[in-house]
């Protein structure tokens with residue numbers, strides 16, 4: 001019997017490298033998900049073409065076509081629901097989603113953020129880590145709540161900040177870890193090991209009081 005694949009919709013705004021990684025692992029049978037659609041708030045997002053080349057349905061929904069954020073969020077939520085996902089993966093989706101959207105998909109939205117949260121919510125995280133003289137930096141995966149980059153943490157990967165680093169070199173080092181970490185968290189969710197219950201992240205039924213620190217590249221464990 002073929003194991004069930006979790007239906008997933010991925011939201012992007014840009015390059016889509018995390019989306020590509022998840023979609024390729026799914027296609028190769030290494031991640032038990034089916035990417036039903038990739039949706040962007042920017043028609044020019046390069047990741048949309050990558051998704052289309054992978055045979056995934058794509059949609060662009062411009063916020064400018066809606067009178068306000070609430071209308072945009074509602075249209076986005078309806079578009080997502082038309083694909084019947086059980087998980088929504090934000091992969092470089094650079095818009096804040098309002099409370100109605102969050103409530104509609106409560107416990108079913110994951111986000112990747114390029115810092116060791118709670119450090120550096122928001123933008124320009126790599127430059128901010130450099131400016132602060134941090135010796136380490138990294139990436140976090142969390143469930144999305146209506147607090148910006150503030151939902152329950154699931155997992156983190158750390159990288160050193162090296163002498164001579166600039167925002168580009170640090171971005172690349174973190175991005176490499178993102179491509180290992182996000183598949184791991186999605187794998188946990190797809191195999192029902194990871195849940196969000198009453199605003200808490202649970203892994204194997206245990207509340208995560210601190211994010212799991214991941215250094216392995218194995219996404220199947």
Ligand code: GAR
Nearest residue numbers: 014015016017018091092112113114
């Ligand atoms: C990633 O670094 C991700 O962590 C970040 O955007 C980038 C998207 O790259 N997300 C955020 O900053 C969300 N606040 P990608 O389009 O190549 O996956």
